[in-house]
Amino acid sequence: MEKVFQSAEKAIRELIFDGMKIAAGGFGLCGIPEELIDALKVSGVKNLTIASNNAGVDDFGVGLLLQTKQVKKMVSSYVGENSEFMRQYLSGELELEFTPQGTLAERMRAGGAGIPGFYTKTGLGTVIAEGKEHKDFNGQTYILEEGFFADLSIVKAWKGDEEGNLIYRKTARNFNPVAAMCGKVCIAEVEELVPIGSLDPDNIHTPGIFVNRILVGKHEKRIENRTLSE
């Protein structure tokens, strides 16, 4: 199976449909699949449910899909940097499923690992626990959280090979490995596509079995909060 595609637009073609569920890698604007987000915007696909830790900023990242009102629902832990998001949410145009960051990561991991639910202490006694099953283990109460199963995963890596093996760089790894696992199909965009055999097999972060399509992207890598030492 040829995994290499020449562009993000070609890679998403015939995979997208209105109302689909997407899992996206990235933390803030770091390690986000910039080209795949752009391609989704251009495609005009609508009523998306997107699981992504953050919602980007107004004019970058997932924020681009909010501008064009292609998103029906976000599953996120922190959406603080996006005023268009806030406007759509407060006016009732956009649904939001707040999910604690670790629970979101584990929901994606579990979905990718074929685990439909797991118990966690996170959120116990808060609104997050409302309506969820509670169960005691060893004298402690936990709540049931569900695995996240996406129709499509979109991730960004540093290097990848034609088999889809991926290596991330520094904190741009973040949600990408778990987002990659939980989709029926995963598309990865990489900074550099290398020939098979040039990545060290002991140092591959996402094995190629999780990646169905791969393409080389150009990345702006916008910095959200440039902080310098004095």
Place this chain on the structure above:
Amino acid sequence: MWDRNEMAARAAKEIKNGMYVNLGIGIPTLVSNFIPNNIDITLQSENGMLGMGPFPTKQNVDPDLINAGKQTITELKKTSYFSSADSFAMIRGGHIDMAILGAMEVSEKGDLANWMIPGKLIKGMGGAMDLVSGVKRVIVIMDHTNKKGESKFLKECSLPLTGKSVVNSVITNLGMFEINKEGVRILEIAEGSTVDDIKKSTEAHIINL
């Protein structure tokens, strides 16, 4: 009264050699400035990094290297990187010794509210709910009162909770407090503050007052 830096310095005294520590956004970030050179600790950043270094110089800025506050940061020799799932395995699994974070409200039972004001401020909990439920010791740094002068140290939190019975210590501009099963206890009064100041500004019941 302690200022931001003095509160951070007081929190730094709680950090012992060899600890793995997660610092929240705001005043907690300042804590790392007050860790003595003879104390070797490892800072965890929940976006996927252990061994967080100082902020970069202009030449060293790397968009692939940020902390949980999305600030640019640097690495150390001992640094490791990992996925968000592994990061929260460390946190939820009880492997992190201490979390220091900010608060909007704390109750006398150790309940914490720091993630949303209904109808007004909807940013999200980020990793705070995972941190307070998983980390061995949770220290809150906050102003004792809000801008209107109302106590933030309450009998019951009025805002949606981040965690129930999760806060072990509170450091405010007026002093340091411990919360355990018996209740809230003053451990230390800030220079220039009095027991009376604390009494006036605290709604929570303090057992050694």
